[in-house]
Amino acid sequence: MGNHEIHCQYYSQEDLLGAGCLDIRMAMDAAESAMLAFQNGDVLFPEKIVQIFNDDTQERINCLPATFVKDKVCGVKWVSVFPPNPVKYGIQNLSAVIILSEIEHGFPIAFMEGTLCSNMRVGAMGGLAARHLARSDSKAIGFIGAGEQAKMHLIAMKTALPSLEVCRVAAKDPAEEAQFINEMGPILADMRFEGTQSDLEAAVSDADVIVTATSAQAPLLKAAWMKAGAFYSHVGGWEDEYAVAKQCDKIVCDDWETVKHRTQTLSRMYQDGELADTDIHGNLVDLLSGKLAGREKDEERTYFNAVGLAYADVAIAFAMYRRAREAGMGQDLKIQNEMIFEHAHLKDWVKL
Numbered sequence: 262m263g264n265h266e267i268h269c270q271y272y273s274q275e276d277l278l279g280a281g282c283l284d285i286r287m288a289m290d291a292a293e294s295a296m297l298a299f300q301n302g303d304v305l306f307p308e309k310i311v312q313i314f315n316d317d318t319q320e321r322i323n324c325l326p327a328t329f330v331k332d333k334v335c336g337v338k339w340v341s342v343f344p345p346n347p348v349k350y351g352i353q354n355l356s357a358v359i360i361l362s363e364i365e366h367g368f369p370i371a372f373m374e375g376t377l378c379s380n381m382r383v384g385a386m387g388g389l390a391a392r393h394l395a396r397s398d399s400k401a402i403g404f405i406g407a408g409e410q411a412k413m414h415l416i417a418m419k420t421a422l423p424s425l426e427v428c429r430v431a432a433k434d435p436a437e438e439a440q441f442i443n444e445m446g447p448i449l450a451d452m453r454f455e456g457t458q459s460d461l462e463a464a465v466s467d468a469d470v471i472v473t474a475t476s477a478q479a480p481l482l483k484a485a486w487m488k489a490g491a492f493y494s495h496v497g498g499w500e501d502e503y504a505v506a507k508q509c510d511k512i513v514c515d516d517w518e519t520v521k522h523r524t525q526t527l528s529r530m531y532q533d534g535e536l537a538d539t540d541i542h543g544n545l546v547d548l549l550s551g552k553l554a555g556r557e558k559d560e561e562r563t564y565f566n567a568v569g570l571a572y573a574d575v576a577i578a579f580a581m582y583r584r585a586r587e588a589g590m591g592q593d594l595k596i597q598n599e600m601i602f603e604h605a606h607l608k609d610w611v612k613l
């Protein structure tokens with residue numbers, strides 16, 4: 262009789278952080294390789310499964326699987342999005358867990374907290390876009406929105422653009438700006454931070470890099486505030502007036518065909534006949550592979566919008582798993598000791 266034990270490793274968010282997994286460079290590398298692997302046909306990426314519990318609030322749980330054939334790893338992100346959470350209960354909107362399995366025997370190898378990975382993926386995609394679309398001498402970054410995505414995006418942008426020196430931030434409530442600065446200041450000690458008391462224009466009008474990451478569904482960012490040469494990373498839903506995209510020289514998406522059918526500003530513009538396929542420069546992978554040029558001139562305005570390619574989450578989770586395993590973090594999670602009918606006491610446990 263063989264050994265029929267099945268184990269996997271469990272990693273809490275703190276295990277992952279303690280193992281050094283909050284490493285945006287690692288996440289950018291994993292996301293870049295994942296996009297190139299997808300383009301080569303080496304990724305299985307079925308449709309996500311969406312279960313919406315409230316049409317008005319869009320409270321939902323999504324199931325997003327992907328397999329990296331060459332890495333022999335299959336994973337799934339199980340992600341809850343409950344938009345009323347912050348206001349109603351003072352708790353986070355998004356929470357996720359990830360399961361990874363090897364595909365030689367099909368057994369699970371890891372069960373891990375997934376919010377960290379999910380937020381790092383959003384930041385990593387923005388960082389990769391910034392590498393190709395922002396001025397490499399960018400000094401000032403301006404945020405509209407000071408929540409979880411904004412914080413991770415700042416780490417990603419500073420990683421992609423080390424020349425950044427000043428960060429200005431505008432949120433709906435100035436207390437959130439103060440919290441953003443309190444939390445991010447110690448992490449990015451060589452950066453100067455300025456709150457703006459909810460003055461959106463002051464946050465972005467001198468910025469070389471603009472990030473909107475809000476829960477608002479309104480045209481907050483005005484075209485007139487985006488200076489020549491600026492790069493804009495659009496993270497949330499509807500956050501900018503149509504004139505922003507219209508004045509940009511290059512618009513790049515993680516996947517334009519997906520963006521088209523969502524509810525982002527670019528999606529709305531497309532659905533309203535205000536934006537055509539030919540107005541889109543390309544997808545991020547085309548810049549990564551060198552098929553298309555990124556920024557070509559200092560004065561270009563560039564626009565990036567990602568709605569999320571969940572296979573990148575699985576790739577980043579796999580990189581985190583390898584790092585955490587190497588660091589000896591996590592706990593052994595026993596799935597089974599032996600096969601069902603091998604249990605000596607099964608006759609005492611079975612209910613007939």
Ligand SMILES: NC(=O)c1ccc[n+]([C@@H]2O[C@H](COP(=O)([O-])OP(=O)(O)OC[C@H]3O[C@@H](n4cnc5c(N)ncnc54)[C@H](O)[C@@H]3O)[C@@H](O)[C@H]2O)c1
Nearest residue numbers: 406407408409410432433474475476477496497567568569
């Ligand atoms: N593109 C992606 O792949 C992706 C992935 C995850 C989340 N998101 C989206 O990113 C957005 C931000 O998510 P989060 O987790 O950071 O949310 P959060 O709740 O932590 O933060 C939201 C921020 O929006 C700000 N805000 C809301 N209305 C505003 C207004 N009128 N003016 C100025 N600021 C305003 C709030 O002050 C807050 O700082 C959400 O829309 C979310 O759906 C996108």
